[in-house]
Amino acid sequence: MLIGALLILTWLVLLLRYPAKALPISLAAVFGLGLVALWVVWQDNRESSQLARxxxxxxxxxxxxxxxxxxxxxxxxxxxxxxxxxxxxxxxxxxxxxxxxxxxxxxxxxxxxxxxxxxxxxxxxxxxxxxxxxxxxxxxxxxxxxxxxxxxx
Structure with missing residues (x-):
């Protein structure tokens, strides 16, 4: 928990201090996390529909x-x-x-x-x-x- 809070605080400091460099990296990370979340939801729906059949x-x-x-x-x-x-x-x-x-x-x-x-x-x-x-x-x-x-x- 402490490590997660420290990482978020560090990310915010970097985003405020160096927005030109941190913003594109942050957007790429959010995009990557979104793709992983979509893949997990798709797999779960596929398994649910297969179990329904x-x-x-x-x-x-x-x-x-x-x-x-x-x-x-x-x-x-x-x-x-x-x-x-x-x-x-x-x-x-x-x-x-x-x-x-x-x-x-x-x-x-x-x-x-x-x-x-x-x-x-x-x-x-x-x-x-x-x-x-x-x-x-x-x-x-x-x-x-x-x-x-x-x-x-």
Missing amino acids: LDLRLSYAPDQCPADRPLRVQMKNGNDVPLQNVRWRVAAYAPGDSVNLSENTYSAPRYRGPELQPGADWSECVPLPPLRSGYRPQSLEFRAEQLQGSFAN
């Missing part, structure tokens, strides 16, 4: 999955580039309600997907997250939230 569905399917992993995950990569990795959290909601009934504790399972080629499908059975007491998984809707992932360039 990833079709991820969760369903409680004890008849199709083993007893210790009753949650069925189905994913389709709707992008034109390969998916390298993806992570998400599972949220459970009562129909028509907006309160997350899953407990995100430290011991909760971590959900990850595979590498997936464009247009490819993936299906897997995963364990349920810990639910608040009094709720049965048969009566809940499960959703993937906080999607994070990366795609090939």
Whole structure:
């Protein structure tokens, strides 16, 4: 913090003392920082739109999955580039309600997907997250939230 304040103070002194030399350099630095900021925003928007084209569905399917992993995950990569990795959290909601009934504790399972080629499908059975007491998984809707992932360039 002290170093940053010292740098800003030094820059202001140089700008006031030698404006003919410091002003063009300052404008070039601001332009460079602007380009870096635009590139970061563009990358973030690109990743968000790619994650939005990833079709991820969760369903409680004890008849199709083993007893210790009753949650069925189905994913389709709707992008034109390969998916390298993806992570998400599972949220459970009562129909028509907006309160997350899953407990995100430290011991909760971590959900990850595979590498997936464009247009490819993936299906897997995963364990349920810990639910608040009094709720049965048969009566809940499960959703993937906080999607994070990366795609090939």
